[in-house]
Amino acid sequence: MKAAFKYFFLWLILQVIGAIILALPAYCVSMVAGGAVSDFESVGSDPWFMSVIFLGSELLPLFFFLKMKYARLNFKYDYDFGDLFSNKKLYLCVAVTCVGCMLLNTALAEYTSAYDWETDVLKEIGSMGNNPIGALCICLIGPILEEVVFRGAILRRLLETSWKPWVAILVSAIIFAIAHGNLVQGGAALVLGCAMGCVYYYTRSLWPCIFIHVLNNTTSTVLSWTLAGTPYEDTGAIPIGANVILALAGVVLIYFAVQKIAKMTQNRTPLPPPIELPPMPNYVEEPTHPVE
Numbered sequence: 104m105k106a107a108f109k110y111f112f113l114w115l116i117l118q119v120i121g122a123i124i125l126a127l128p129a130y131c132v133s134m135v136a137g138g139a140v141s142d143f144e145s146v147g148s149d150p151w152f153m154s155v156i157f158l159g160s161e162l163l164p165l166f167f168f169l170k171m172k173y174a175r176l177n178f179k180y181d182y183d184f185g186d187l188f189s190n191k192k193l194y195l196c197v198a199v200t201c202v203g204c205m206l207l208n209t210a211l212a213e214y215t216s217a218y219d220w221e222t223d224v225l226k227e228i229g230s231m232g233n234n235p236i237g238a239l240c241i242c243l244i245g246p247i248l249e250e251v252v253f254r255g256a257i258l259r260r261l262l263e264t265s266w267k268p269w270v271a272i273l274v275s276a277i278i279f280a281i282a283h284g285n286l287v288q289g290g291a292a293l294v295l296g297c298a299m300g301c302v303y304y305y306t307r308s309l310w311p312c313i314f315i316h317v318l319n320n321t322t323s324t325v326l327s328w329t330l331a332g333t334p335y336e337d338t339g340a341i342p343i344g345a346n347v348i349l350a351l352a353g354v355v356l357i358y359f360a361v362q363k364i365a366k367m368t369q370n371r372t373p374l375p376p377p378i379e380l381p382p383m384p385n386y387v388e389e390p391t392h393p394v395e
Contacts, residue, residue, distance in 0.1 A: 104264065110173060110256040111278055114164050121163030122156045129155035154237035161240055165248040174255025174309065181307050185370035192367055196360040197311045200298055201318040203356030208291050208323055210350035233328075242324055246316035253279045253296065254303040254312050262304065272300035294354065295319065301361045305368040 129152050168174055253275055261271035276296030280289040299312040 104261070106260040107257045107275070107278070110168075110252060110260070111282070114168075114252045114282075117164035117167055118160040121159040121161070123159075124163065125155050125159030150234055150237060154234055154240060157240045158236055158244070161244045161248045165244065165251060168248075168251050168256060174251045174259065176251070176255075176309055178310065181374055182368070182371040183374055184368050185372075187370060188367045193306070193311060193364060194314065196363045196367075197302065197314050198318075199360040200302070200357050201315050201322070203353040203360065204291070204295050204298070204315065204319045205322050206349045206353030206356070207294055208319070208353075209326075210346040210353065211291050238324060242321040243317060246320055247313055249279070249282075250299070250309050250312045250316055253282070254299060255309050258300055258303055268304050272297060272304060275300050294357065298357045298361055302364060305361075305364050305371075 169176065257278060258271060258275040261275055262268060264271070266274075276293050279296035280293040283289045283292045295315075299315055302311050302315065303309065
């Protein structure tokens with residue numbers, strides 16, 4: 104448990120350091136380009152400036168966690184799953200999980216105005232998605248970083264303890280939800296964290312989790328672009344009954360997709376470690392001398 108919290112706080116510290124490293128050059132560029140940043144209070148009013156800072160806060164911890172081998176981005180599985188398993192079936196289930204997450208996010212997005220400060224935070228995040236750097240952070244780099252930290256490092260260490268797997272998955276999902284810093288995103292992150300935690304537990308691979316996370320964030324970003332300027336951009340456009348149905352449908356899809364993955368991987372056995380062959384002898388031809 105201590106290692107899990109160590110990774111969490113290390114992630115937070117590295118995010119701050121990474122943001123500071125790029126803050127000064129981003130500020131200079133913004134001033135030269137005539138951006139909206141003129142003092143500290145106006146930082147949040149320039150999406151480009153915020154996006155560059157966000158980029159620094161993601162790249163530094165991602166590089167550090169991979170460099171220190173706190174998590175592994177390995178394309179190969181550490182298990183033999185047997186005849187029931189196939190990559191096509193796995194990623195089909197992952198796609199269904201993504202659909203469930205999108206339905207859940209759509210239902211919860213209706214209540215973003217519950218607290219003014221949350222609305223401001225979500226608006227800043229949404230504004231960053233309107234420029235290439237911000238979209239890259241939200242849709243690709245951010246999901247990879249969060250999966251490396253929360254599944255590849257934190258959940259992996261929790262699963263190595265004596266805790267039951269479902270407890271480790273739930274704890275990591277709660278930490279993941281808290282990291283989002285607001286109730287609206289936190290609620291969706293809790294369900295998403297549990298789903299991706301189960302997928303990681305059954306496959307021991309980060310790539311299916313990254314696929315879910317990237318597709319979920321990308322769909323949310325594209326949806327925000329599509330709904331901009333329409334009546335559905337504002338909260339309250341969808342009746343509460345429809346939201347309940349969307350949320351339940353999302354949870355059901357996630358549940359059955361995860362159960363299918365569990366069934367496909369139920370016969371998993373660890374692969375033996377690679378055999379290290381002894382080094383080849385270095386034969387050196389000795390010079391031949393004429394017989395005297």
